[in-house]
Structures are given as structure tokens and as C-alpha cells.
Amino acid sequence: MAGKESKRIVDPFRSDIFSTGIFQRPGRILIIDDDPDFNQTVADTLERENHNVFKATTGKSGLEMALADEPDLILLDIKLPDMAGFDICRELKAHPELRYVPIVLLTGIGGSDVHVQAIQSGANDFLSKPFSWPVFKARVSSLLKYRRAVASLRRARTELEQRVKDRTGELQSSNERLLESEERYALAARAANDGLWDWNLETDKVYFSPRWKSMIGCAEKDVGDLPTEWFRRVHPEDRDSLEAAIDSHTNGASDYLECEYRILYKDGTYRWMITRGLAIRNGENKATRMAGSQSDITVRKMAELQLLHNAFHDELTRLPNRALFLDRLQQTMKRMEGVEHYNLAVLHLDIDRFKIVNDSLGHMAGNQLLIEMGRRLRKCLQPLDTVARLGGDEFAILVENVNNLDDANQVAGVIHDVLKEPFKLRERDVFVTTSVGIVLGKKKYLKAEDLLRDSETAMHRAKAQGKARQETFHSGMHAQVLTVLHLENDLRRASHANEFLIYYQPIVCMKTGKLSAVESLIRWKHPERGIVSPGEFLPIAEETELITPMSLWVLRESCRQLKEWQDRFPKVAPFSVSVNLSGTTFTQPNLVAQVKDVLEQTRIPSGGLKIEITEGVLMGNIQAAITTLSQLKGMNVQLLVDDFGTGYSSLSYLHRLPIDVLKIDHSFVSNLDLGDKNLAIVKTIMALARNLELKVVAEGVETAHQLEVLREMNCDYAQGYLFARPGPAIEVEKWLTADKQWIPA
Numbered sequence: 001m002a003g004k005e006s007k008r009i010v011d012p013f014r015s016d017i018f019s020t021g022i023f024q025r026p027g028r029i030l031i032i033d034d035d036p037d038f039n040q041t042v043a044d045t046l047e048r049e050n051h052n053v054f055k056a057t058t059g060k061s062g063l064e065m066a067l068a069d070e071p072d073l074i075l076l077d078i079k080l081p082d083m084a085g086f087d088i089c090r091e092l093k094a095h096p097e098l099r100y101v102p103i104v105l106l107t108g109i110g111g112s113d114v115h116v117q118a119i120q121s122g123a124n125d126f127l128s129k130p131f132s133w134p135v136f137k138a139r140v141s142s143l144l145k146y147r148r149a150v151a152s153l154r155r156a157r158t159e160l161e162q163r164v165k166d167r168t169g170e171l172q173s174s175n176e177r178l179l180e181s182e183e184r185y186a187l188a189a190r191a192a193n194d195g196l197w198d199w200n201l202e203t204d205k206v207y208f209s210p211r212w213k214s215m216i217g218c219a220e221k222d223v224g225d226l227p228t229e230w231f232r233r234v235h236p237e238d239r240d241s242l243e244a245a246i247d248s249h250t251n252g253a254s255d256y257l258e259c260e261y262r263i264l265y266k267d268g269t270y271r272w273m274i275t276r277g278l279a280i281r282n283g284e285n286k287a288t289r290m291a292g293s294q295s296d297i298t299v300r301k302m303a304e305l306q307l308l309h310n311a312f313h314d315e316l317t318r319l320p321n322r323a324l325f326l327d328r329l330q331q332t333m334k335r336m337e338g339v340e341h342y343n344l345a346v347l348h349l350d351i352d353r354f355k356i357v358n359d360s361l362g363h364m365a366g367n368q369l370l371i372e373m374g375r376r377l378r379k380c381l382q383p384l385d386t387v388a389r390l391g392g393d394e395f396a397i398l399v400e401n402v403n404n405l406d407d408a409n410q411v412a413g414v415i416h417d418v419l420k421e422p423f424k425l426r427e428r429d430v431f432v433t434t435s436v437g438i439v440l441g442k443k444k445y446l447k448a449e450d451l452l453r454d455s456e457t458a459m460h461r462a463k464a465q466g467k468a469r470q471e472t473f474h475s476g477m478h479a480q481v482l483t484v485l486h487l488e489n490d491l492r493r494a495s496h497a498n499e500f501l502i503y504y505q506p507i508v509c510m511k512t513g514k515l516s517a518v519e520s521l522i523r524w525k526h527p528e529r530g531i532v533s534p535g536e537f538l539p540i541a542e543e544t545e546l547i548t549p550m551s552l553w554v555l556r557e558s559c560r561q562l563k564e565w566q567d568r569f570p571k572v573a574p575f576s577v578s579v580n581l582s583g584t585t586f587t588q589p590n591l592v593a594q595v596k597d598v599l600e601q602t603r604i605p606s607g608g609l610k611i612e613i614t615e616g617v618l619m620g621n622i623q624a625a626i627t628t629l630s631q632l633k634g635m636n637v638q639l640l641v642d643d644f645g646t647g648y649s650s651l652s653y654l655h656r657l658p659i660d661v662l663k664i665d666h667s668f669v670s671n672l673d674l675g676d677k678n679l680a681i682v683k684t685i686m687a688l689a690r691n692l693e694l695k696v697v698a699e700g701v702e703t704a705h706q707l708e709v710l711r712e713m714n715c716d717y718a719q720g721y722l723f724a725r726p727g728p729a730i731e732v733e734k735w736l737t738a739d740k741q742w743i744p745a
């Protein structure tokens with residue numbers, strides 16, 4: 001007996017899970033999927049990581065294999081020839097030996113209801129096919145960790161149960177001797193660190209051993225002999241369960257008492273304890289005393305809680321993950337079921353151009369950005385609101401107490417504001433914007449997944465509308481998203497089919513009235529829709545990174561065309577071509593080399609190329625912009641700031657940029673007729689340009705009056721429908737043939 005007593009329980013968290021190397025241990029993984037090729041690909045991937053893989057192609061054989069050889073992880077297709085994956089999942093989870101084996105359901109692209117069903121069937125996780133291999137490997141590795149932790153806990157629990165049984169036997173066999181005898185403590189106290197208690201149910205007095213008292217930081221005299229000494233110290237949330245466990249044993253419903261609870265330590269903190277006890281009954285089977293032990297399980301409990309925490313939090317930002325977000329959202333929705341008006345909103349955030357930060361500054365900087373992002377979001381919200389990282393550069397926010405759309409928009413506004421401050425990444429100031437989708441909780445939403453899905457749809461809409469903005473979900477959006485998807489596919493096809501062409505619009509010198517340059521503006525010659533404007537397809541091209549090959553094509557083709565014109569019309573005074581570059585293209589690491597290559601190959605005269613970049617892009621990363629602009633300048637490329645006046649241009653930076661021209665945005669020009677305010681703005685821009693020795697182009701000139709006002713202000717160049725709408729190359733050739741005078745001398 002002494003031998004048994006001294007048998008130490010191995011703390012699973014210290015000796016097993018937290019010891020080094022264990023996480024790398026290979027696992028035994030069962031794949032149940034009827035597609036043999038897919039099975040093989042998954043098996044190959046896992047075997048490269050040293051895992052042992054078993055394959056089954058039917059539900060029945062999968063079940064048999066799982067039962068015969070309890071695997072560490074099961075990957076289960078939802079569509080099998082003989083059984084539905086959900087049913088197999090339920091069957092596996094119902095089996096006591098397999099209950100703790102993690103199951104990942106492999107779904108098709110299905111909607112979120114599939115995922116809900118997956119969770120309801122007891123699956124631990126799901127992956128949509130086709131899946132990203134790095135994500136797949138990370139999930140497998142994390143589920144194997146979970147599996148090992150659970151296995152250790154179960155081992156520990158079995159040992160504990162055995163110990164209680166042993167002790168039960170002991171106590172029963174020496175029932176008589178135990179009565180009133182001090183010996184019982186000596187006997188039981190061999191269980192090392194346990195505190196002991198002995199409760200006389202007839203006198204309602206409890207003996208607490210000195211160890212019991214010291215376990216809660218108390219001295220001998222601090223604790224009296226009433227049961228309340230114990231119960232009043234138990235955490236209010238745990239009191240009921242302890243009392244219920246005691247009742248259940250004293251009235252004979254359970255064989256022994258066992259209960260875990262938090263108890264107040266002298267210093268005001270709570271510690272986790274487990275108590276086990278046995279009642280001693282009189283001839284009428286009424287419990288007259290009860291004696292037992294108390295062990296401190298704080299370390300194990302903390303580790304358990306940590307594991308639980310890890311399963312529901314994002315490792316990098318420490319924010320709740322998607323699973324926890326959905327759970328909280330569902331709970332909030334449930335709470336509001338009876339309420340007349342829902343008062344919650346879900347915001348879905350996606351960082352704009354996160355990939356650029358990652359690619360140009362490295363993953364560490366990308367991670368740093370995500371962490372800081374999470375911190376700022378957390379800081380600007382109410383304690384009740386939940387901020388979660390859904391994965392990648394996506395965040396979700398659950399806002400409670402919103403009464404209407406204005407409230408939700410206001411929260412989004414606050415978020416945009418706190419993100420305006422630059423992020424310090426690798427010693428640089430990086431400016432970041434986000435696209436936000438908003439959805440208000442409405443009665444019609446029953447599932448958290450649906451709300452989250454709609455917020456995501458709205459976020460994609462915000463991206464497509466030009467980023468750095470928020471959009472609220474409405475039911476028409478699903479259709480819009482489908483249109484966008486359709487457009488995206490169409491756009492990919494178009495770039496293979498050479499359906500793009502360039503229109504040119506004259507930029508006129510106000511002094512001479514002659515052509516100074518042509519701006520190249522891309523068009524899509526759609527086989528069914530005819531000419532499509534860039535406003536419709538560029539935002540999508542930008543999203544899908546089709547934009548760079550497109551812009552570089554415009555660059556090359558414009559230069560080639562300029563050279564051809566100059567060779568064919570030698571009598572016309574030299575003019576240049578002005579090409580737009582989007583932010584994505586401008587920040588390409590090899591942009592300068594690409595431009596150099598185009599200049600060399602097309603052999604256009606020096607100064608023949610102008611590049612237009614919007615204010616926002618330049619201000620996004622001033623330091624990088626200066627470097628790139630200087631290198632372009634070194635090749636005698638002229639640089640224009642497009643849409644000037646619309647961005648959040650920091651005037652203090654403007655003089656540091658090696659630029660040549662400001663293009664006043666047409667919104668100021670078109671309103672010149674309307675009144676003094678725009679006049680003042682245009683005048684200010686003119687003065688600023690003079691000061692910095694920059695030239696000015698006024699774009700969007702539509703009326704003779706506007707031109708007159710601009711001329712009075714000594715504006716250098718003008719562009720707009722007043723002269724010509726953008727047109728195909730053949731139009732330009734007509735102007736060149738006539739050597740057209742645009743403004744009468």
C-alpha cells in the first residue's frame with residue numbers, strides 16, 4: 001500500500017508537453033477521401049514532414065481503420081461515395097476511444113452553412129479545397145499539438161482516477177479505525193502535498209489540517225472549524241458546483257466526491273484546487289462524516305487554460321481568432337434574440353496593399369504591422385467590443401450598442417483615424433489604410449457566419465471602390481460581388497487576348513497654344529461591350545495584380561508610339577507622352593530598371609517620357625518615393641503629381657520630392673465657374689507651384705471661361721474636353737498632320 005501511496009502522479013504539463021522536441025514528433029494521420037490523386041498529394045506532403053499516413057477511400061473503410069488503430073488526426077472529406085462526412089464525423093466522435101482525436105473536415109468551396117454543419121458534427125476544424133499548403137501544414141501541426149496535450153491530460157486523469165479508487169478502497173477497509181483516530185491523517189498525509197479535511201456532519205465542525213491551511217496562505221489560527229471557512233473562500237462562480245458535488249456524494253448519488261474549484265489565497269489571488277473525499281455512513285446509510293484531501297492544481301489548470309486560450313487566439317497578435325469571434329458573435333446574437341432591435345454591428349477590415357509592405361520590408365515588418373494594428377484597434381474600441389484577427393491581414397470587429405448605421409460608420413471613422421498615424425517599421429514611417437465592410441445585425445440573421453460573410457462582402461466592395469474607405473452591406477451586394485468576380489475572369493482573358501488599347505488626350509501649352517504632350521489613357525476593347533473605361537476595370541486589375549503588366553504595357557506602347565510619330569512628323573515641334581503609374585506599379589522593386597529598358601529599346605529622345613503618379617501614392621512612403629523619383633529623374637523622365645489637391649498631401653514634404661509638374665485635379669477646375677472658393681484653391685496651388693518652381697497642368701478644362709480664368713492666373717498647361725476627348729492614335733495623327741493650333745494665338 002505504501003508503494004501505491006508513494007507513486008507520484010506525473011504532471012502532464014511539466015513532463016510531457018512542455019519538454020523540448022515533443023511538438024516535432026511525427027503523428028499518425030488518417031485521410032478519408034475518395035479522390036485517390038488528392039489522397040496521394042496530401043500523403044506525399046505529410047510524409048515529407050515525417051508523418052505516418054493511412055489512406056481510406058470510403059467512409060466504411062475509414063471508420064474501420066480509425067477504430068483499429070487510433071490515429072492522431074483524421075482528415076475527412078465531406079462527400080464520400082457511401083456515407084456523408086458529417087455522419088462519419090459524428091460516429092467517430094461518439095466513440096469513447098476516438099472522441100479526442102481531432103478531425104478536420106475537407107469541404108468544397110461551399111458556403112458558411114457547410115462550415116456550421118462541420119462544427120455541429122463535432123469536427124475540430126475544416127479546410128476548403130483546394131487549400132493552401134502552408135495553411136494546411138500549419139493546421140495539421142497545431143492540431144497534432146492539441147492532440148498530444150489532450151492525450152497527456154487523459155493519461156493524467158486516468159492515473160488520478162486510479163489513485164482515488166485506491167484510496168477509496170483503503171478508506172473503506174479501515175473505516176472503523178479511521179473514526180476519530182489521528183492515524184487517518186498520518187495515513188492519508190503520505191499523499192505528499194495534499195491538505196486534509198474531516199467534516200463531522202452531525203456537529204457540523206470541520207478539521208482542516210495545517211497543510212490545508214497553508215495551501216491557502218493561512219496560519220493555523222487563521223482558519224476556524226466551521227464549513228464556512230472553506231466555502232466562503234471558494235470563488236463565487238465555483239461555489240454551486242462544489243456544494244452540488246458534496247450533496248451528490250452525501251446523498252449517495254455519487255461514489256466519491258471530486259470537484260475542482262478556485263479558492264482565495266491569503267494574498268487575494270485565487271488558486272485552483274481539486275478536492276476528493278469519502279463519506280462514512282451509519283447503519284441507516286446516512287452520511288455522518290466525510291473526509292478528504294485537497295490538492296493544488298493551479299499549474300495544470302493554468303496550462304490547460306493556456307491551451308484553451310491558444311486554441312481560440314491568434315498567436316501573433318494575441319487577439320481572438322475566427323473561431324472565438326464567431327462564438328462570441330453567436331452568443332451576442334442569442335442574447336439579443338428577445339430584443340426588439342438588434343444593436344450590434346460587424347466590421348470587417350482588410351489592410352490595403354499589405355503585400356507591398358510584406359514584399360518590400362520583409363515578413364518581420366509585416367508581422368510587426370499586424371501586431372501594432374491589433375493593438376491600435378483594441379485601444380480605440382469599447383471593452384465590450386471584440387477585435388479578432390481572422391487570418392492574414394484581415395481583422396473583424398464586433399461592436400455592441402450601435403443603434404443605427406451612423407453609429408457603425410462612426411466607429412469605422414475612428415478606426416480610419418487611429419490608423420492615420422504612420423507605423424514605424426524598420427525605422428521607416430509607413431502609412432497604411434484599410435478597407436472596411438460593415439454589416440448591421442438584423443433579425444433575419446440567425447447564424448454568426450452569415451453576418452461575417454456579409455461584412456466580408458462589403459469589405460470587398462470597399463476594395464473595389466478604391467480602398468481606404470468603408471462600405472455597408474446591402475442585399476444587392478452579392479450580385480455586385482459576382483459581377484466583380486466575372487469581371488476579374490474576363491480581365492484575365494482580355495490580357496491574353498490583347499484587348500487593351502490606348503487613347504490619347506492632348507495637353508496644350510497655354511503660351512503657344514500648341515501640343516505639349518499627350519496623356520496615355522488605357523481602354524478595354526471588349527468583344528461584346530465595346531470600349532470600357534478604366535474606372536470600371538482598373539480597381540479590379542489593381543486588386544488582382546494584373547495592373548503592373550498592364551501599366552508596363554501602356555508605358556512601352558506609348559513610348560514606341562511617340563517614337564513613331566516623331567519620326568513620321570519631324571516638322572511638328574517635339575512633344576512628349578505622359579503615362580500613368582498606379583501605386584502598385586510605382587512601388588515595384590524593379591520599376592526603374594523596367595523604365596530604363598523601355599527607354600533604351602524604344603530610343604525616344606531624352607525628356608520624351610513623363611510619368612504621372614497620384615499624391616496619395618507619393619505620400620504613402622515618402623522615403624521610398626524620393627529614391628525612385630530621383631532614379632527616374634536621373635534618366636531625364638519628367639515627373640507629374642496627378643490629381644493634386646485631392647489627397648492628404650503633406651505640403652512640408654512636397655519640396656523634398658524631385659518633381660516637375662503639379663496636375664490640378666479636375667474637380668477644382670470644373671467648379672471654377674461656380675465661385676470664389678475654388679478660385680482661391682487654384683490660386684493657392686499656383687502660388688505654391690511658383691514657389692517650388694514647378695509647372696502646373698489644369699486638367700478637366702471644359703469651358704472657354706475656365707480657360708480664360710486659368711490663363712489670367714498664368715497656368716502653364718491645360719487638358720480637357722474643351723480641346724479634345726481622349727481618342728485613338730489615328731486622332732493624334734490627324735492633329736499632327738494639321739500641326740493643330742489648339743488655342744487661337
Ligand code: C2E
Pocket residue numbers: 505520521522533534535538551554580581582612642643666699700701702719720721722726
Ligand atoms: P486621370 O489620370 O486623372 O486621367 C484623367 C481622366 O479625366 C481621364 O479619364 C480623362 O478621360 C478624363 N478627362 C479628361 N478631360 C476631361 C474633362 O474635360 N472633363 C472630364 N469630366 N473628364 C476629363 P479616364 O481615361 O477614364 O481615366 C480615369 C483614370 O484611370 C485616370 O485618371 C487614371 O488615374 C487611370 N488610368 C487611365 N489609364 C491608365 C493607365 O494606363 N495606367 C494606370 N495606372 N492608370 C490609368
Ligand code: CA
Pocket residue numbers: 519580612642
Ligand atoms: Ca493622369
Ligand code: CA
Pocket residue numbers: 642643663665666699
Ligand atoms: Ca488626374
